[in-house]
Amino acid sequence: MTNSWFTIECINRRTTAISEYGHWEQGHSYLFEGSRKAALIDTGLGIGRISDVVRKLTQLQIVVLTTHCHWDHIGGHGEFDELAIHEDDQGWLEHGLPISSQEILSNLFKEPFSQKLPRCFDPYNYHPFVGKPRHVLHDNDVINLGDRQLKILHTPGHSPGHICVFEEETGYLCTGDLLYEGTVYASYPSTDPWKLHDSIKRIDSIEHVSRLLPGHKRLDIQRSFLSKARVALDKLADAEFVKHGTGIHECGDISFIF
Structure with missing residues (x-):
């Protein structure tokens, strides 16, 4: 299903991926529907109104779970009332990212858009969301959606307050920017390559993913990709490459920039 800018894909009957394939980063947000409320994991770029899509999918109360406070994951935060973020990224959400508007726009337009932009989008008035969250998250918090529970896992490295979200019943693990097929970034001053390594080891140890x-x-990456990333990072760590300034490390279908 496509809604002009967003592509909606069913993961299961009550779990939906809301994707922005028109942008070079091909970002995903995820809607988990419970019996009492629903969780929206990230809100994307803010190019289209993600709340319009969400409201077509569910009428449940929405809590937004922020994997991390980077501009391409909080773009639609202003469209929702109930925002949650880990305490270590809270300051960025409330006071703004430690990155210039020029650099954000440079990333936004790094490559041409492959889909027509929504009429409501004004690229010359594009600013990341700034505001206070309603909930501050901590490691091992459980978000109760009624008949579904989502566990918050603090997985720093890409950002200080990065989280993964795990649903034990289905085995679904939302990895945010900690891990995906492509280039994983841990080269900015606010990143920590060693913590990213530890975080990937942590989630690789989870049973029943x-x-x-x-x-x-890509949405269709296998569970084995996680172990492959951990092994690659173990080898980079043995060679003392898991630190800032060591550059790009290509490891098959995944790369790390430190």
Whole structure:
């Protein structure tokens, strides 16, 4: 199903991927519907109104779970009332990202759009969301949606307050920008390559992960991709490359920039 800018794909009957394939980063947000409320994991770029799509999918109360406070994951936050973010990224959400508007726009337009932009989008008035969250998340918090529970896993590295979201019943693991097929970034001053390595080791140790739901690129990556990334990082760590300034490390279908 396509809604002009967004592509909607069914993961299961009550779990939906809302994707922005028209942008070079090909970002994904995820809607988890419970019996009492629904969780929206990230809100994308803010190019289209993601709330319009969400309201066509569910009338449940929405809580937005922020995997991390980067501009391409909080673009639609202003369209929702109930926002949640890890305490270590809270300051960025409330006071703004430590990155210039020029750099954000440069990333936004890094490659040509492959889909027609929505009429409501004004690229010359594009600013990342700034505001206060209603909920501050901590490691191992459980978000109760009624008959579904989502566990918050603090997985720093890509950002200080990065989280993954795990549903034990289905085995779905939302990895945000910690891991996806393509280039994983841990080269900015606010990143930490060593913590990213530790975070990937942590989520690789989780039993019963049935499916990875990444923040970008291909949706259909296998559980084995997680172990492959951990092994690659273990080898880079042995060679003392898991630190800032060591550059690009290509490891098959995944790359790391430190």
